[in-house]
Amino acid sequence: MYGNYTMVLSLSSCGAGAVINLSALKTYVGFSPKKYLTCKRSNIAVSNQGIKATASASAAVAATEPLTKEDLMAYFASGCxxxxxxxxxxxHEKFGFEVKxxxxxxxxxxxxxxxxxAERFDWDKVTENGRTIGLKQGRQIISLEPGGQLELSGAPLKTLHQTCDELHSHIYQVKxxxxxxxxxxxxxxxEPKSSLDAVATAPKVPSSTSILLRRFDIIRDYLVRFVSSDPDDVMRRTCTVQVNLDYSSETDMIRxxxxxxxLQPMATALFANSPFxxxxxxxxxxxxxxxxxxxIKNRTGMIPFVFHDSFGFxxxxxxxxxxxxxxxxxxxxxxxxxxMTFRDFLSGKISHLSHEQATINDWQNxxxxxxPEVDYSVSRTPYRLKSTVGLLYDEESLQTVLDMISDWTPEEREMLRTQVPITGLKTNFRYGxxxxxxxxxxxxxxDGLERRGYNETGFLNAIAEVVKTGVTPAEKLLELYNGDWGQSVDPLFQEMKY
Known part of the structure; x- marks a missing residue:
């Protein structure tokens, strides 16, 4: 079973990669926290901590002089x-619900x-004010999203077989x-059934006593001012899987x-799975x-400058x-x-924060x-999944994709982005x-997976069926809703249950 699919290119201290958001995809791969990064110019060190699950931990940052734009570029370049x-x-995120x-x-x-x-499977607890808010085991982290969604941030792995094993182990433990x-x-x-109010009350912790929820509240405050959609809806009723990949150079990152x-709209169409x-x-x-x-228009979307000649770190x-x-x-x-902007912060123009000096951890956060639909995220190590591994980790396939999209216009890309959530793979594009x-x-x-030589092409079978029929997971659910389910979403909880 699939969830919604959104690609993101992630540039982290460990590398960058195309990231796919496949909401609650059943077969997925894992993410790892950042490794040590050292920028020689300012002698900056970033500790190996996971941001989400260690919200109460202090970052280990040492800076001998103020950050400059060159330091910020070097941070991305260090990911090669x-x-x-x-x-x-x-x-990997998923919704929890009471079975009864x-x-x-x-x-x-x-x-x-x-x-x-934690007790049964030997995970370390991440606590805040005596409350357990996450778990950590090696390079894996389990954390919570604002609506109580459970998230696994997995380890960096070499093959899709390993990522599949990681998912199966995680699901077994959780179930x-x-x-x-x-x-x-x-x-x-x-979330297909409950009202926003019901979901919003899932993590019943006063934000005034929770550092983690204070972070969520600040982001919500920002979204309220700049987003036309309800920020609580975005934060509390959605699930995703974000997949990252590495890059070898600035040129490789750009490509x-x-x-x-x-291809992000096509990915969204393939894994569209939120029709209720x-x-x-x-x-x-x-x-x-x-x-x-x-x-937010400048914070989300297709960021057209990626296709300009000037694009790079x-x-x-x-x-x-x-x-x-x-x-x-x-x-x-x-x-x-x-x-206030980060540029203002660097220049000391934020009056109520003028006593603070910017650090690499600030930049990372x-x-x-x-x-945006594809982004640089320094809180994640870069990876990717299934079809994306075959496309972006194989030079021949990647070049063919670049040739294919070379004459797509900004208007066409934006049209696909706005129309695909409605019509999926049936969206009209050019001559078909x-x-x-x-x-x-x-x-x-x-072809790209075959050239990798890890016998991974079988992971494409489910996607191949969607492509062959043109019927997305969401359309299959709607057919059941209007047929066997008698226009009730209740059976969905059994149908889509892990």
Whole structure:
């Protein structure tokens, strides 16, 4: 089963990669926290900590002089890795619900689940004010999203077989504990039944006493001012899987970024899986993707400059420097930046934060709050999954994709982005439908996986069926809703349950 699919190119201290957001995809790959990064110019060190699951931990940062634009570019450049070191992985989110009532998990149930997983399967607890808010085991992290969504951030792995094994192990552990608690987990991109109020009360922790929720509240405050969509809807009722890939050079990053961004709507169509809201069809195949279309224009979307000749590390740094900041992490707490840009922060123009000196960790946190369709995220190690591995980790397939998209116009790319959440693979494009593009891309992905030599092409079988029929997972659910389910979404919880 699939969820919504959104590509993102992730540039991290460990490398960059095309990232796919496949909401609650059942077979996925894993993500790892950042490694040590050293920028010689300013002697900057970034510790190996996971941001989300270690919200209460202080960052280890040492800077001998103020950061400069060159330092920020060097941070991205340090991610270049030789091909033999490229890895794949994801962040995997899912909705928890009470099996008897189909209501979202309560915070007390989330705590019991985390504590039991820790005790039974030897995970270390991540706590905040005595509460368990996450788990850590080696390079894997389990954390919570604002609506109580459970997220696994996995380890960097070499093959799709390894990533599949990682997922199966994680799901086994979660299900073993969840079933005893009367809890199930749902693989879908948008909460199909409960109202926003019901979901919003899932983690019942006063934000005034929670550092983690303080971070969420600051981001929400920013979204309220700049987003036309309801920020609570975006933060609390959506799920995703983000998949990252490595790059070897600035040129390699540019090529992968462009290929990923152009093909993002096709990816959304292939994995579209959020057709229900509040217990009935919402008019979309991918409600999750649609919500982001109305989000912050300069912080989300197709970022057209990626296709300009000027694009590279410096151009992306300039873009991120002029984005308003959400927060700073200081002394185990989060400070609201009130929408001032990172460029202003570097120059000391933020009056209420004038005493603070920018660090690489600040830059990392800032980059992590940019959400275009494909992005640089310094909080993640780069990876990628299935068809994407075959496309972006194989030089021949990647070049063929770049040739294919070379004459796509900005207007066409934007049209695909806005229309695909509604019509999926049936979206009209040039002389046919997007399904025909997907057929060509799928063949390239298969060829690329074959050349990798790890016997990974079998992972494309489910996608191949979607491409062949042109019927997305969302359309199959709608057919069941109007047929066997008698126009009720309740059976979906069993159908899409892990």
């Amino acid at each position: 890795k030789p091909k033999e070191m490229w890895r794949i992985g994801t962040e 009532t189909l209501r979202p998990m309560k915070y007390e149930q989330i705590t019991a689940l985390l504590n039991s997983i 073993t504990v969840a079933e005893e608690l009367g809890i199930g987990f749902l693989g879908i991109g948008y 992968k970024f462009r290929a990923s961004l152009a 809201s509040n217990g009935k069809p919402n008019g979309f195949l991918s409600m999750r993707s649609h919500l982001w279309i109305d989000a 410096e151009r992306y740094v300039d873009y991120a420097l002029d984005l308003p900041m959400c927060f700073l992490h200081r002394n185990k707490s989060y400070l609201n930046c009130r929408g 800032h980059i992590g709050t940019a959400w 439908s997007l399904q025909h593009v997907a057929e060509d891309v799928l063949k390239l992905a298969k």
